Amino acid sequence: MEHLILKVTTKLLFAPIILFAFYVQFHGDYGPGGGFQAGIIFAVAFILHAFCFGLDETKKVLPQQALIVAMVIGVLFYAGTGVATMLLGGSFLGYDAIDPESTHHAGQHYGILLVEFGVGMTVAATMLTIFYHFTGREPDIDQKDW
């Protein structure tokens, strides 16, 4: 079996990387990070998987069709949050409309979490899409060809 150490390490690291992505995603209010960074980290876990096990194996886990859907849902999630705040009587992306009774701006917290989720989803799906398309064009190359 080729590259056994790399494969075992990737399997060990895969779950912690995803977990870190979610930490960065949902902890963006309190520390550095947010949807953009979390989306990239999420995508990187799958890129690492593709490097070690081949793109076809990764595509079985996360097919291209699912990525397109995730890309669209992410953008719609963001814009939808804006529409929802309008329907609740506020302005576009005026998150205070989500929880107007709150004395500590809970609506802002919810709103930021929602839009960051949309950002993260779009970024992760887009990065993986670009990666799939660039790598998927060339058959696997030899070690010497680098």
Added chain:
Amino acid sequence: MTPFEVELTPIFFLDLSLLTMLLLVAIAMLRSRHLFAVVMLSGIYSLLSAAFFVSLDAVDVAFTEAAVGAGVSTVLMLAGMLLTARKEKPKMPGRAPVALAAVFATGAALIYATIDMPAFGDPNAPANVAVGQAYVDETPNDIAVPNIVTAVLASYRGFDTLGETLVVFTAGLAVILLLGVGSLRGGRKVSDTDANKAGDQ
């Protein structure tokens, strides 16, 4: 208001050495013809700038630079490099006096412009006293989120961030359209060789 002077702390010398290394990496990238080395050097360049941003206390930017610049960009550049040649074509040595004059004139103008800029880290610089200070003062009352960067990004300027997300989405869409994914319902698979044959006819 007394004029602000930069203190010569160890951090300042760290900044200087990081900037020097950035310059050296950039020159090495210019001189190398081996594309794999250039891609790797661009990753190093991003990592160095991320370290520089940390030293400037801009951790959010540093995080993004490390993840996007040093991480994913390098991977995408490698993937792009696989689709082309491994080495840049050797450039014919020649003189281009107009280009050289243009570069020197632009450089001189840029250096001349820095004379008017506020000193590095000046708390009285326009960027720090007007809008920047307003965000720092008002975020605890308006948004009540500890990380001001997130407050500005997702709430104060939520509309801008929607635009940025759309830009990322459009980039993905463009790659799908250019490099092809087939239709969602399956469709007919076309390989590069088929496409070339079709082009020859």
